[in-house]
Amino acid sequence: xxxxxxxxxxxxxxxxxxxxxxxxxxxxxxxxxxxxxxxxxxxxxxxxxxxxxxxxxxxxxxxxxxxxxxxxxxxxxxxxxxxxxxxxxxxxxxxxxxxxxxxxxxxxxxxxxxxxxxxxxxxxxxxxxxxxxxxxxxxxxxxxxxxxxxxxxxxxxxxxxxxxxxxxxxxxxxxxxxxxxxxxxxxxxxxxxxxxxxxxxxxxxxxxx
Numbered sequence: 001x002x003x004x005x006x007x008x009x010x011x012x013x014x015x016x017x018x019x020x021x022x023x024x025x026x027x028x029x030x031x032x033x034x035x036x037x038x039x040x041x042x043x044x045x046x047x048x049x050x051x052x053x054x055x056x057x058x059x060x061x062x063x064x065x066x067x068x069x070x071x072x073x074x075x076x077x078x079x080x081x082x083x084x085x086x087x088x089x090x091x092x093x094x095x096x097x098x099x100x101x102x103x104x105x106x107x108x109x110x111x112x113x114x115x116x117x118x119x120x121x122x123x124x125x126x127x128x129x130x131x132x133x134x135x136x137x138x139x140x141x142x143x144x145x146x147x148x149x150x151x152x153x154x155x156x157x158x159x160x161x162x163x164x165x166x167x168x169x170x171x172x173x174x175x176x177x178x179x180x181x182x183x184x185x186x187x188x189x190x191x192x193x194x195x196x197x198x199x200x201x202x203x204x205x206x207x208x209x
Contacts (some may be wrong), residue, residue: 007171011053013167016133018067020126022166027122034115038186043193044075044200052079055208061086074193078201082110082208085101089161101201116186122177137165 010017036042050072055064065083066077081104083098089095 009167010183010190013133013171014136016129016136016168017171019129020171020175023122023126023129025173027119027179030118030122031186032091034119034186037115038112038190038193040193040196042075044197045071048073049075049200051120053203053207056174056204074112074197074202076199078104080104082204086208098205101204103137105201108197110192112190113187115184116190119179119186123176123183126175126179127169127172128132129167130176132174134165135169137168137181155189 012021048067051067052064053074055061055067061083064079068079068083078101081100085097085100086095
């Protein structure tokens with residue numbers, strides 16, 4: 001039996017193949033962005049962390065703010081929140097640094113987790129698109145039987161609908177499975193990154209104490 005080619009599979013799948021192709025490109029782009037954006041050095045560059053704590057030890061809040069403004073990242077967001085809490089506190093009062101850092105940290109963690117959850121959404125959508133192709137393919141096959149009873153439902157009429165049903169299902173899974181695998185990996189990596197930021201947040205609170 002002659003194997004089906006990718007070009008033939010694409011033709012059999014119909015317009016939904018373009019939808020699945022778009023989802024695969026979107027998923028690949030999202031994975032690459034996450035791999036780059038959520039590097040440990042991207043969220044909290046070591047040089048920035050070192051410089052910030054050195055300036056905080058010297059109580060040089062102005063230079064600390066300038067450092068964070070020049071290098072925006074997750075760690076900078078925490079530092080700027082703490083600096084804003086100090087600046088907005090009346091003289092002699094204790095600045096609510098811990099609350100400000102915790103609030104900013106919660107927002108950062110939520111953004112990091114939400115960006116990874118995109119992959120889970122794509123992994124859920126792709127099989128549904130494939131299932132839609134399955135339903136449309138079977139509808140076409142049985143519709144062909146109904147309209148071609150006089151010719152005893154020629155095999156070619158059935159083959160076209162069944163081919164669409166099978167191809168879209170397969171391609172939907174081909175998109176979904178790597179998305180789920182990457183989501184599992186990136187979710188665990190994101191959890192480690194958040195734990196690292198939480199540790200830095202504790203050190204940051206101590207630096208302002």
